[in-house]
Amino acid sequence: MTVQASPTDLLAWYDRHARSLPWRVSPADKRAGIRPDPYRVWLSEIMLQQTTVQAVKPYFEAFLDRWPTVKALAAADEAEVMKAWAGLGYYSRARNLKACAERVAAEHQGQFPADEADLRALPGIGPYTAAAIAAIAFDRPAAVVDGNVERVISRLHAIETPLPASKPDIRAHTEDLVPEDRPGDFAQAMMDLGASLCSPRKPACALCPWTSACAGQRLGIAETLPRKAPKVAKPTRRGMAFVLLREGDDAVLLRRRPPKGLLGGMSEPPTTPFTEDAVTDDLTLAPFDLDWQRMPADVRHTFTHFHLELAVWRATAPADLALADGSWWSPPEELAGEALPTVMKKAVTAGLGE
DNA sequence: CAGTCGTGGCC
DNA sequence: TGGCCAAGACT
CATH class of the missing domain: 3.90.79.10 (Nucleoside Triphosphate Pyrophosphohydrolase)
Known part of the structure; x- marks a missing residue:
């Protein structure tokens, strides 16, 4: 007899343990009627691609300070954007950031689209980022699947197929979990869970709201998941x-x-x-x-x-x-x-x- | 699909 | 200390 993983249980955990981040609107503030700024959500999501929260924080503050709106960024010199991005890595992100801002300013009247497919069509916005913006900025019930979610779902369902072959299965399980109520907080809760309790090494299963539903935990293989294809040596x-x-x-x-x-x-x-x-x-x-x-x-x-x-x-x-x-x-x-x-x-x- | 594309922190 | 890892996208 196992307990089904419930989005409600995760959201209750998130209400108590959500990280406070510069680009995030806390659950309490959202209840008070504060809505996330899509520009901030987008900017943070681009910066966070394969990049740690700690590394992003000073860059996020500097960009927001210098270019407070998507229209301001669209009007910026690309060379200045590259200078401001220097040190953060994956520099095609900076070029796409500028190109995306120009597209939003010119084609969407400076307002980010709320629809996942429309977001996906913009430069630098892939499947993950489109879903993340749709969910977090617009509370659309999108399945947000990043590295954290892949780890959480792989463990929850004891998926032993290595990544990336397991991605379709992981996506399907994630879609099954997305709630109609608070999908944005649910997405952020999944990522917070993966970034804290359900960490790559030494997961804190005893503190996890889903521990009794977790097949990986039950089988004693949670820490070994997700499996990954072996990596090639660097020349x-x-x-x-x-x-x-x-x-x-x-x-x-x-x-x-x-x-x-x-x-x-x-x-x-x-x-x-x-x-x-x-x-x-x-x-x-x-x-x-x-x-x-x-x-x-x-x-x-x-x-x-x-x-x-x-x-x-x-x-x-x-x-x-x-x-x-x-x-x-x-x-x-x-x-x-x-x-x-x-x-x-x-x-x-x-x-x-x- | 598998390779390309940065950096800093961690053990 | 060298490999692993972090809110992936693009080709």
């Missing part, structure tokens, strides 16, 4: 970075990377392509024929699918050096505000060191 790629300092003011030469692909649209000191068979001492690859000095320590950085070892070279350039199109001198007081990804900040720092 190591190598490359060179050239930190060029301008004689006199120590401005650093930067350029913009191509709009798509790795670190697309972001800024960098000149680099070589990153490859597994790269040589890191071939100065014919340098952007200028100067007296380059190799810095003693390489920069190491790990991306999603490869490790990078970057040899950093430094030189000083005469102030009248002729620059190619698309590159510029960034003086010391502007360097921190440039659209430099973390790996490129590391490279510049290494190049500035002794």
